[in-house]
Amino acid sequence: MFTDFTTEQIDEVLHEAWEAFQVYRKLSLAQRANFLRSIAVELENCGDALIQTAMQETNLPEARIRGEKARTIFQLNNYASFCEGGQWLDARIDTADANKTPAKPDIRKMLVPLGPVLVFGASNFPLAYSTAGGDTACAFAAGCPVIVKAHPAHANTSEIVANAIKKAAANCYLPKGIFAHVHGASWAVGEALVKHEHTKAVGFTGSLAGGKQLFDWGNQRKEPIPVFAEMGSVNPVFLLPEKMKTSSEEIAKLYAASISLGVGQFCTNPGIIIGIDNDDLKKFTNTLAAEIKKIAPAPMLNAGIYKNYVEKRGIALAQSEVTQIEVSEKKAGLNEGTATIASTTATEYLTNAIIQQEVFGPYSIIIKCADINEMIAVAKKTEGQLTCTLMATENDILQNEKLINIVENICGRFILNSVPTGVEVCLAMQHGGPFPATTDSRFTSVGADGIKRFARPIAYQNWPNALLPDELKNENPLAIWRTINGELCK
C-alpha cells in the first residue's frame, strides 16, 4: 500500500516539473526520441518482476501482459521515430515580401510543448495505457515533462515502470522533474494535481464519470487547461440485411469472440448490436447464444470492476423490455465475469437511456429493429462513440446512404466487416470520437498524432536565420517536411 501524496508533496512535484520543462523543451527532437528509446530499453530490462507484479495486480494472463509490454515498447520506439521525423511540427514558412502593401514580414511557425502533462493510467491497460503508455510517450515527444498519477489498482506495477522511466531520465542526463510518480487513492489527489498552476494538460483513459470530472476541474481553473479524456464507448455494430442473409452465423461466431475478449474489458468492446428483426437475426442470436454459452468465465481486473459489472448488468437486465438470451454455462469463480447476451426492441432503446449505457465487461445487447427506418432512428439516438461497425455488403452500403452517413457522424473509427476490438498502433489510427467517447473529438490517444494534444503553434516574426530554431532555419538542417510559401517540401 502507498500513502496518498500531500498537497505539499504535489506542489513540490509540480515545481520540479516546471523547472525541468524549461530545460526539456529546448532539447532537440533527436534528444527527445533518444529518451523515449531509453525508456523502452529500461522497460525491457524490468524483466520478470514486472510481468509477475502486473499479473498479480490485474488478473490478466501472462501472454496478455507480455504482449502488452511488447506493445508499450513498440509505441515508445514508434513515437520516437515520428517525433524525430518532425512532420508533426507542422512547420510553415512564409517569407517576407517587401513589394506588398503593407510589406509582408517573414513569419515561421511550428509546434512547441504546452508544459507539464498530468497522466492518469487506465485500469485495463496496466502498461500500454498507463505509466509509460501512449499519453506519457506523446507528452515526452511533444517536449513536456510528465506527472503520472498511479492507478491504485496496479500501483506496484506502476512503481516498477516509473523506476524504469527515472533510470532512463538519468541515463539521458535529464533534470529530476522530467518525470514524477504520484500515489493517491482519493480523488482529492487528482483534483490537486489537475488544479495546480503548473499543470498545463491532462491525459486520461477510464470511465465517463472519472474523465468528465477531470475535464470539469480543468475548465474550472483560473487558467483552463486542455483535458483529453478517453472515456469508453458501447461501440455499436449495425447488421445490414443483405450481409445477414448469407453470413449471420459467421458474424455471430466472430462477435462471440470479440465480446468476450479479455473478459470484455476493452474500451472498444462491442456492447450494442443492432439488427432487423427477421429470421436471419434469429439465426444470428441463436448462434451467438450457443457460442456465449461455451465461453468460460474468467477473472476480471479487480473486485471493484467485477462488482461494477454485476451491478450495471443487473440494472440493464432489469429493464422491463430487456430479455436475457444466454450466459456462460460454467459457473463463475471469485470475481469472474460471466459472458452475457441480452436483447431488446428498438422502441425500448429509443425511450430508455439506460440501454445505451456502457456495461464494462463481457456483455452485449441486441437491438431488434422492425425495419431499416427504425435502425436509422436508433443510429440517430446514439451518442458519440470511439467506433461504429457495419456488417454489410457493398449493396447494403450503396442502398443505405442515409444510415451510413448518420453512423459515420457519431464515431471516431468506422469499421467494415470486422470487429472493433484490437486497436492498431499506427499513424492512421483514430482512437477518439465525439463526446461522450472523449472530451475532444479533434484528437486521438492512439497513434503518433496523439502528440498534438500536448503542443501548440508559435509563430516567429522577423527573426534572423541564425536565431531561429533549427526546425525553421532556411537551410533545413533537420531535413524535416515544411510548407514554404504554400508548398510542402523537404
Added chain:
Amino acid sequence: MFTDFTTEQIDEVLHEAWEAFQVYRKLSLAQRANFLRSIAVELENCGDALIQTAMQETNLPEARIRGEKARTIFQLNNYASFCEGGQWLDARIDTADANKTPAKPDIRKMLVPLGPVLVFGASNFPLAYSTAGGDTACAFAAGCPVIVKAHPAHANTSEIVANAIKKAAANCYLPKGIFAHVHGASWAVGEALVKHEHTKAVGFTGSLAGGKQLFDWGNQRKEPIPVFAEMGSVNPVFLLPEKMKTSSEEIAKLYAASISLGVGQFCTNPGIIIGIDNDDLKKFTNTLAAEIKKIAPAPMLNAGIYKNYVEKRGIALAQSEVTQIEVSEKKAGLNEGTATIASTTATEYLTNAIIQQEVFGPYSIIIKCADINEMIAVAKKTEGQLTCTLMATENDILQNEKLINIVENICGRFILNSVPTGVEVCLAMQHGGPFPATTDSRFTSVGADGIKRFARPIAYQNWPNALLPDELKNENPLAIWRTINGELCK
C-alpha cells in the same frame, strides 16, 4: 433596430443548420472552395452601400473599411485555395499487413467537419472578423454550416454581408440552413445558441468576459463543445539594453504609431512596454511622449467602447504608483479616444494585477525595471498573450536566454524588432496564444490552419477502395498530400 430572436426561432435555425450539415459535409473540397469564392464575389458586389453602412456603424474611416473589405475577400479566396489543396485534411493511409500477428488491417484517416458552427463577430473588425470573416470562412472550408450572431454594434453591416452569403449559397444550390444570421442584443440569445444541441463548435473574437462566458456555457452543456475564443492581449514589448543604446528614439516613434493605430482598437495593440530604468529609457519615454502629444484624438468604434476606454484608463491611472506621462495635445470631441502614455515601476506591476489588464484603446504603460532580473520577474508574472515583442540586438538575445525563453513560452507570436499590430493573413501566422489570450492555444484564428478548429479525424478500417472517400482512395484522384505507411507523398 433588430428584434432579438426568440427561443423558437433559434431552435428552427439550428434544426435547419443540422439538416444542411447532412448535405454540405458530403460536398467535395472543390465545391466548398467554390462556395467561398462565390461569397467573395457577392461581397464585392455589395458595393458602396456596404462601405457607407460600415463607416456609419463603426466610425472607421473609409480607407480602413475598404481595406478591410479587400482583406475579407482575400481571406475567402485564400482559404478556398487551401481548402481545395487538401493538405489540411492530414490524410494518412496505413495499408494492411497479413503477415503481422495479429494481422494489421487497412486503416485510413482524414479530417471531417464537426457540425454547425456558431460565430460571434468582432466589434473592431466589422468585415474581416465578423459575418463573412475568418471564423465563417474556416467553418465553411471545414464542411460546417454557420450561424452568425450579428454584433449589435454593426448589425446593419452584418445584415448586408449576411445577404451576400445567402446569395452565394443560392448560387451554389446549397440548402437554406447552410447559413443563418441571428440578431440578439441580450446575452440570453448567445446562451441559447451556444447551448443548443445542434451547435457543435463556437468561434468568437472579443473581450475576456464575453469569451470566457461562451467557453463556460460550451463546457456546461450535456455534450461539451469546443469554444475557440480569441480574447485580446496586452502584447508586451521588451526593450533590451544594447538595442536601446542606439535606437531608443527610433523605437519610440515606431511605437507611438503602433499604439495609436486605429485609435488603439486592435487585439494586438502594444499595451505594456518593459524597459530598464536608465537614460536610454528616459530618452525613449520623452520621445514617445512628444509623439503621443501630436496624435489627434479620433472617434472610437462606438459610445460603449469609448466609455469603457475612459473608465479602464481611469482605473489604471488611479493606481498609486502609476504616473501619467503624456496625452494627445488636442482636445477630444464626442466619443474620441485620446492617446495616453503612463509609466510605473516593476514592483507595482508585480504586485498589482490591475496594471496587467487590457485597456482597449490608444493606451500604453511603460514598466520600469531596475535591472534585467526584474525584467525576468515581470516576464514570469505575465499571463498568456497573442504576441510578445523583443526590441533587441543579436547580442541582447544571446546574452539573455533566460528572459527570451520565458517570453517565448507565454505568447502565440514572437516578434523581433517590429510592432505587433498588423496580422498578416498567411499559413505561418499564429493568432492565438495561452489563456487568457485564447481559450485553446493549440489553434489559430488567422490563417488557413484555423480550419482545423472545426474538424475532427475519422479512421476508416477495412473499407474497399471503391467505397472510401476520394481523399483516401488508392489512386488519389484529388492529388492531395497524404502520409502513406509513414511517408508523405502526393
